[in-house]
Amino acid sequence: MNFLEERILKDGIVKPGNVLKVDSFLNHQMDIELMDRMGEEFHRRFADKNITKVLTIEASGIAIACSVARCFNVPLVFAKKSKSVNIEGDMYIAEVESFTHKNKNQVIVSKKFLNADDRVLIIDDFLANGCALQGLISITEASGATVEGLGIAIEKGFQIGGQVIRNLGYKLESLAIVDEMNAETGEIKFREQ
C-alpha cells in the first residue's frame, strides 16, 4: 500500500452514493507535504517523457499540479471552467460535464499557452467518468501538442473514466484506484497495481 492509499484509509470518509470525502487533506483543506510527495511520485513515473508543460483544470487539481510542475521545472497551465472577461483572444474550448456538480462546463485554455512543441502531462485530483480529462486531452490534441501522460491522485475504478482513457492508448497513472467502497462499513478496497 502506498502513502496516498494509507492516507485515504486514515482520513478518507465513504459516503452514500459512491462519494469518497478526502476534503481534510486533498480537495478543500490541503496537506502541502502530501502534495509534494505526489509531485515527486508523478515526476518519477513520467521522468523519461521530457515534459514541457503541466496542464490541470480548476480548482482542486491546481495544488497537486503546482508540486508536479515544480519537480519538472516547467510552467503549469490550468484550464478554466467558464468564460472569464479576463480571457480573450483565441482559446481552445472543450465542453465537459462535471460528475460532482452535475452541470456542463466549457473547459478553456488560451492558445498562447499550448503549442505543437509541448509535451504535456495532465494532472487532476479525481478521475471518475473522466469528462474533465477528456476535455483536457481534446484541448491538448487540438493544439498539436503531445499528451505524454495523465497523472491522477484518486481514480474511482468502478466508473468508466480510467478504462476509456487507457483504451485510447494514453499512459494513465493513478496513485490510488478505488475498486470498491462501502458507506455502511466505511471499507475501501484498492486495486493492486
Add this chain to the structure above:
Amino acid sequence: MNFLEERILKDGIVKPGNVLKVDSFLNHQMDIELMDRMGEEFHRRFADKNITKVLTIEASGIAIACSVARCFNVPLVFAKKSKSVNIEGDMYIAEVESFTHKNKNQVIVSKKFLNADDRVLIIDDFLANGCALQGLISITEASGATVEGLGIAIEKGFQIGGQVIRNLGYKLESLAIVDEMNAETGEIKFREQ
C-alpha cells in the same frame, strides 16, 4: 522595484477597462518559481504572526497559497465558490460579488477546517473591490479564528478594496499596488511602498 513589479512590467498587458492581464505567469499559465518567491516574501512579512492556516479562494489564488503554506508548514484551506454535492454538513457561507465575472457567488468553507485557535493568513492573487477578501474575512471571524493578515500579489490601488480592508484595521500586504494603468501606452504606475 521588487521582483513582482518587474515581472508585471515585463509580461503584464494593460487592456481597456482597467484590465491587467498577467495570465502568462500568474493566473492561467503559472511560473512556479515566481509563486515560490512570493511565498517566501509573504512568509517574511508575516513571520511574527504564528500562522496556523493559510486561507484562499478558488481558483487562481491556490497556487500562490500553496507556496505560502509550504513556507509556514501549515495546511492550506481554499474556499469554494458554489455549493458542491461533495461539501456537506456545517459550513461557513459568505455571499460575494466577483469583479471579474460580474456575478454573485457563495463563498463556502467547511466548519471543520477553521476553529477558534487558528491564526489565519488570507492569500489571493488580485485585490480590486475586495469582495472576495471580505467574504474570507467574514468567514474567518465567524469561526472565531483570528485574521492575522492578508497577502495579495497585485492590488489595484485605484479601486476601493485595499483601502476598505486597511481602514478596518487589518494588516494587508500587497506585493505590487498598481495606481495607474494606461491601455493606450501600456504604462503601469506602481505605488511607492
